[in-house]
Amino acid sequence: MAEKRLGEDTVLFSSFPSIIATATTVGKKEGEGPCAKYFDKVVRDPLYGEGTWEKAESKFLLESVRKALEKSRLTYDQIHFMFSGDLLNQITASNFAARELPIPFYGLFGACSTFTEGLTLGGMAIDGGFAQRVLVGASSHYQAAERQYRYPTELGIQKPPTAQRTVTGAAAVVLGKDGPGPFLTAATIGRVIDMGISDPMNMGSAMAPAAVHTIVQHFKDTGRNPDYYDMIITGDLASVGKVLAEDLMKKEGYDVSDRYTDCGVLIYKPDADTLAGGSGCGCSAVVFSSYFYPLLQEEYRRLLLVSTGALLSPTTYQQGETIPAIAHAVAIERNWPEGEW
């Protein structure tokens, strides 16, 4: 068996875990953004016909799971594990969605990095021979996150321009051992980085160093340069964090400016509601699954997806703690790489 580790923090997949299908369900604001036409379903009612924001978030996730299975022409019993996570306390959006599904379930919490955390673990489960097919999900919900992390949704306040809007949306992705690609080829697992930012209304600045650390580690471990990838995509640094990340990369000796973007920047039309851009587990999950995934068949051959998470809670910031952050990178390629693999 081929060596599955490379450098300090990188794993190599050796058995062709492939993304078989993706599905996305998003809210109204996301459905009015630049990615609107790529989503499978736009739900205009933030409650999605339910009584609470939390139930609505579970329903967004369930809808995406069902759609992903439908697209992949698989049944529940053919899925060996489901990995999913969200931002709510005790990750209830995922747990309560999984309650409706006859699939063995792993609940994940990586804040907004959950999507690539799930892809990494799902890829490893397949690569380790423990599963043939797994489902990876991630969800977030603007109002549910707002009331838990910040203020009641009807409170009339003005946020600073560094604040971000939690994406209402969920994505589900089916990974399989046998598939035509695109393939997960490598992943660099992030370390928790805290650069001393304590303002929860400025999470882009808190997460940028974590994203850069993981990306630089990925280049060091694999010996690749930015030009190996057609695009490097961070999760939800939004406009404030993206600029910082680009500059930090330059300081590390990597110029990524011609091939770098961020899902938090891509998901919304900038306005007074969205401020610096999108955030939340759903952000990188829905933007990758709707917009970038099809592009892997056309324009792009290799992408590095780096979902970024701010690991704070209302308790920790009220107690004056700084914001630790994490980012996991997954290399996704149209063709299986030749040569050293």
Added chain:
Amino acid sequence: MVMAKLTREQKAYKEWADSRKPRPSLGRNIAVAFVVGGLICALGQGVLNYFISIGMSAKEAGGPTSAVMILLGALLTGLGIYDRIGKFAGAGSIVPITGFANSIVAPALEYKREGYVMGVGARMFQIAGPVLVYGMSTAWLVGLIHWLIHK
């Protein structure tokens, strides 16, 4: 609240990141707050004048005027309009008494789903609570000083 101690590297990053973050546009925010806050107060004055015109003294009219403005703030919160005004006007709609009403009705609406006791009852003053606690404490302190000087 204890602020976390930062290392030199963290301090340097924080300063660098802070120096590069976009600032709220102070001029625009102050102007909008002034105009919207002024409009809310002018409306309050109109209500006060009405109560005086129907025969109340200026002192008597104060109570009913506050009640009308609170009702208005609560109603606009319930209709989902006050949060939009707040997003636009900032302090202009937070400082007047309508903002106080918003700060109580918003959590009451939000936490109704957790029931009337542990939801509405326990969390209604989540935002306004600190204002009440320190407002009353200050009033008590000032009253005490007044009493000590004049006794």
